[in-house]
Amino acid sequence: MRFRDVALGLVGFFGCACGGKSALEVESGAGGAGNGSSSASSSSSGGGGVGPGAPYSLMLSGKLATYPLAIAPDGSAWVFGGTYTEPTPGYPEWESAWVSKIDPHGTIVFTGTLDGEDIVVEPIAIKTDAEGNVLLTAYAKRTPGSQADLDILGNKFGTYDEAPFIVRLDPSGNILWVSITDSQKTPSDPPAHRFTDIGADGEGNVYVAGSISSPFVSDEIDSEVTVRAPGGGTYLDGYTMPAMKTVFWKLEVEPNGDFWLARSSYYQKARVQRFKQGGQLQSEVTESVCWVDVFAFAPDGKEGFFMARAEDPAEHCYSSLRHHSLDGKSDWFIEGTEFYAVHTTLTRSSPGRAWLGLGLEGTININGSTLTGKDYGDIVVAEIDEHGTFLQSATYGGPGDDYVEQIALDDEGRRYMAGYFTSQIDFGQGELVNSSGQPRAIFVTRLDP
Known part of the structure; x- marks a missing residue:
């Protein structure tokens, strides 16, 4: 197993979206009168209600992670995204990441940032486990020559020039542990990892999918799923599959520890594999593809x-x-x-x-x-x-191009969606208007069955 990892333990408390380095400034009211100047501001429509909550829609600004939405057992929605620049139109470049918790009534009750001086952070995926804990995976890259620390929710962590990392939060947003993986600097070092998706089984074990590659060879070496202990991120096991020039990834973990890994290249093949707990391959489907967007x-x-x-x-x-x-x-x-x-x-x-x-x-x-x-x-x-x-x-939909990035469901069948809209959009709780100051705004909505 070619792996280098540093696990970091319990740190401080961050329980609300107030003060400090807030990634989201909340404004309420149908239509969304956001201030348009923040790199990650928000407005909302809907909300209120009793019991398990009520339908709502929120506008955020910024850019969403690859898998940006996770629903906790209590109906709270966690959203993972970031801020970006666009020096060349149509080619955004990440700056930092943010994570926010929306309660069942549509109120943002927690937010925090993942960044650092001279560090770029790319958010990748977010999931929740059966107890409502939150799993994040992201990728951090220092400016060449910098020795800056990675700042996760206001806490400093030593990092590397290029480092995929995992964060586990409790349901209130407290950091339970952080695991940061080194990059490869010489041919004799372990090859580099890039995490692509994350999940958890019913016992809280953490599953991470990713690629293994090396700057000293011309191609991806392997694909891999590793399993980490819930208590501190300790490495438990790993399953390695042959590389296939993978561009698209999806990891789905069952409560019993079985897991699915779906991958596709741009133009060669797509492959779906199901593994039993312990890594035994149960089924595999491989298909040729043409040119996958x-x-x-x-x-x-x-x-x-x-x-x-x-x-x-x-x-x-x-x-x-x-x-x-x-x-x-x-x-x-x-x-x-x-x-x-x-x-x-x-x-x-x-x-x-x-x-x-x-x-x-x-x-x-x-x-x-x-x-x-x-x-x-x-x-x-x-x-x-x-x-x-x-x-x-x-x-x-409204004027311009709108699209959904991810759909998620809670245990009662309520549907949550996160994506982008250009001008305005209405999910039935009042119109959201793009006041972000950016060509596209993020929407997050909850729709009851």
Whole structure:
């Protein structure tokens, strides 16, 4: 096992979004009258209610992590994103990361930053475990020649020139532990890691997916899933798979410790593997791909899985959606000769079902069940079952291109979404208006069943 790691223990308390280095400045009111000057400000509509909370919508500014949304058992939503610059239009560059907790009524009750002087932090993924603890993985890079420390929620940690790291928070936002991994400096050092997704089993063990590579060779060496102890991030086990020029990753961990790893390259192949607890490979599906812009995956809760790809029509490649059984057979498959799909995401719902979110132009027809979108700049969401039946759907959007980055569900089936909108958007709790001062604003919304 080629691994170098430093684990760091309990540190101080940060329980609210007040004072200090706040990443989010909260303003309330339908339509969202944010100040437009903060690099990560927020406005909201909806909220209130009793019991488990109520539907809400929030506007944030900044940029979302690859997997930016996680729902705690109490219905709180955790959002992971960051600030950025755009020296070349259309090519954003990360500056720092922020994490925020939204209570079930739509109020931001905690926020904190991950940054450092002369350090760039890229947020990657966030998950919650069964006890409501929060797992973050991100990537930190120092300015050449700097010896700066990494600042995580106001606490200083020694770091490396380039360092993937993991943070575990309790439900209130207290740091439980931080684990920082070194980068490779000489050919004799352990190869470098880059973490790509994170998860937890029912006992709180932490699973981290990532790539292993070396600046001293021309290509990715391996893909890997490591398992860390819940108490302090101690390395427990690791499972290494051959490299496949992976660009898109998705890790799904079952409560019993079984886990799924879905990967895709841009233009060679996509592979979905299911492992039993302990790393025994249970099933594997490998498919050729054309030119993938977006790759989405979700287990169906019944041993099978859904998979979607948004591919590039300029390369004579088509978007696709399919369902596989455990034996690897494709139960149904639809390819986009009659539709064009972008910004595709999948999330498991009840057994045999998943929520699909995408920008859709045209009609998807699966055995007579149809889903239609008028403009791929709108957001289309639909619940689909293992037979390819669209059970319910909705469309959201305003002027400009809007899209959903991730859909998440709580235990009661309430649906949460995070993504981007250009001008204004309405999820039924009042219109959100982009007052961020940036071309796109972030939305976070909760929609009851």
